[in-house]
Ligand SMILES: Nc1ncnc2c1ncn2[C@@H]1O[C@H](COP(=O)(O)OP(=O)(O)O)[C@@H](O)[C@H]1O
C-alpha cells in the first residue's frame with residue numbers, strides 16, 4: 001500500500017509538472033502584461049525597463065526554470081495587479097470556493113442518491129418517470145441562466161435570499177443550488193441505472209434467498225456495488241465544479257472566491273496570479289484524485305492500484 | 307408416510323414482457339417430504355428455476371404467481387397472510403443455492419461477512435458467536451483452511467470452494483429444505499462429483515430435504531429419491547428415481563435419458579432430442595411435446611393431463627412400458643457414492 005501510494009504520488013507530480021509547462025506557455029500567449037501595466041504613452045525605454053524588472057527580457061527557458069525553482073520553494077510570485085504574493089491572495093479566497101464546492105456536491109449527492117435508488121426500485125413506475133423527466137428538464141437549463149433565474153425569483157421578487165456576496169449561510173444557498181442542480185441531474189441518472197443493474201444481479205437474489213431485509217439488500221449489498229461508478233462521477237463533477245463552474249457562478253453571485261479572482265486576473269492580464277491559481281487548482285485536483293483512488297480500493301478489494 | 311414440508315399445488319407463473327405474456331409455469335404440482343430428495347429435471351427454459359423461486363417467494367415483477375397455491379407444512383405462503391410467513395421461513399427453514407457461485411456471492415464482501423450476516427440477522431448472534439458458527443459451517447462443508455477463507459473475497463476462491471461457501475451459507479440456520487438450482491452446472495466434472503457427494507452426505511447427516519434442480523439426469527442418479535420431469539412449464543412425469551431410470555414412461559423422459567452423456571466419457575450413441583422447446587408465449591394445445599415426439603399419434607393434439615399410472619404419474623396417452631436399458635443405472639450410479 002505504501003509503495004503504491006508513493007508511485008501514485010509520483011504520477012501526480014508528473015501531472016503537476018505537465019500542467020506547469022502548459023500554464024507557463026499559455027499565460028505568455030494570452031497577452032503582454034507590459035501593455036496593461038504601463039500607460040499608453042510609455043516610451044520604449046520605460047517598457048524595456050519594466051520588462052527587465054519583471055524578468056521578461058530573459059530567454060524563455062531561463063524564465064521557465066526560474067519559475068519552477070520558485071514553485072519548489074512555494075513561491076508563486078507576486079500578483080502584478082495587487083502587488084503582493086499570489087499565494088497570499090489565493091489562500092484568502094480558496095476556503096470560500098471550497099466551502100461552496102463541497103456544499104454543492106453534498107447537496108447533489110444527498111438528493112441524487114436517494115432519488116436514484118428509489119426510482120430504481122420500481123423501473124417504469126411513477127416515481128421513476130418523474131425522476132427521469134425532472135432530470136432531463138433540469139439538464140437542459142444553462143447554469144448561468146439558472147443562477148439568474150434564482151436571483152430574479154428568490155432575491156428580487158420574493159426577497160428571501162441575498163443576490164450576492166458571502167456574508168452568511170443565507171448567501172450560500174443560491175450559488176450552491178445553482179452549482180448542485182446540473183450535477184444532481186447527471187448523478188441521479190447514473191445512480192438510477194447503476195442501481196437497476198445491480199438489483200438484477202444474482203447476488204441480490206442470493207441475499208433475498210437468505211432472507212435479508214430489503215433495506216439491507218439495497219442499502220448495503222447493491223449500494224456498495226454502485227459505489228465505485230457513482231463515486232467516479234461524483235469526483236469528476238467535483239473537479240468540474242472546482243475548476244470551471246465556480247468561475248461562472250461566483251461571478252453571477254459575486255461570491256468572492258477563487259473563480260471570481262481568476263476572472264479578474266484575466267481581465268487585468270495578471271498572468272502571475274492566473275498562473276498561480278491554475279497551479280493551485282491542479283495540485284488540489286491531483287491530491288483529490290489520489291484520495292479517490294484510495295477510497296476505491298477500500299470499497300472494491302478487486303481493484304488493483306498499480 | 308413422511309410429513310409434507312413443501313407442497314406446490316397447480317402453480318401458474320406468468321411474466322409480462324414486451325412480446326407478450328410468458329406462461330413460464332403451467333399448473334405444476336409438487337411436494338417434498340421431510341428428509342426426502344426430489345429431482346426436478348428438464349431442458350433449460352422448462353420453468354424449473356421459476357417454480358423453485360416461486361416457492362422461495364422470489365418471483366417479482368415482471369413475474370407474477372397467477373394461480374395455484376404453495377404451502378409450507380400445510381400453511382399457504384401466498385396471499386396477505388402467507389407473505390409474512392414466507393418472509394419468516396426464507397433463509398431459515400427453506401434455503402436456496404444457485405448455479406454460479408461467483409455471481410451469486412456479493413463480490414465486495416468476504417465470505418465470512420456473507421455468512422455471519424445471516425446468523426446475526428436470523429439468529430441474533432453477536433459478532434464472535436457468528437464467527438464461531440461460520441467457522442463450524444465451513445468445516446461442515448469441507449472448506450480447507452476455513453479460518454483464512456472467512457476473510458477471503460469470492461474472487462480469491464476457486465469455483466468449488468465458492469460453491470461450498472454458498473452451501474455453508476444456506477445451511478447457516480439449519481434449514482429443513484434446501485433448494486439447489488443447478489449447483490454443479492458451472493463446475494468441472496471432478497468438482498461436480500465432490501459437491502454432489504457433499505450434498506448427499508449433508509442430506510444424511512442433517513436429515514435435510516433437498517430439491518435438486520438440474521438439466522442433467524446423471525446428477526439426479528444416486529442422490530434423489532423421486533424425480534419430476536418438467537417440459538414447457540409442466541410436469542410430464544413423476545416417479546421414483548429407480549423407476550425413472552429403469553422404466554421411463556414419457557417419451558420426453560426417454561429422450562432425456564438417451565441424451566445424458568456417460569460421466570466417464572465412454573459414450574455410446576448419445577442421442578439428443580430433435581426440435582426445440584415450446585414457445586411459452588403461446589397457450590398450449592394438446593401435448594406440448596407432440597411436435598418433437600417420435601411416437602406421436604393423431605390423438606396427441608388433444609389436451610393431456612398428468613395421470614396416475616401404477617406407482618407413477620405421466621402426462622402421455624401412449625407411455626412406454628417396460629425397461630429401456632439395463633445398464634443405465636449402473637453407468638450413473640457411481641456419481642455421489644464413494
Ligand atoms: N425475468 C423474466 N422475464 C421474462 N421471462 C422470464 C423471466 N424469468 C424467466 N422467464 C421465462 O420463464 C421460462 C422458464 O425459465 P426458467 O425457470 O429459468 O427455466 P429453467 O430454470 O428450467 O432453465 C423461460 O423460458 C423464460 O422465458
Ligand SMILES: [Mg+2]
Nearest residue numbers: 354355487488
Ligand atoms: Mg434455471
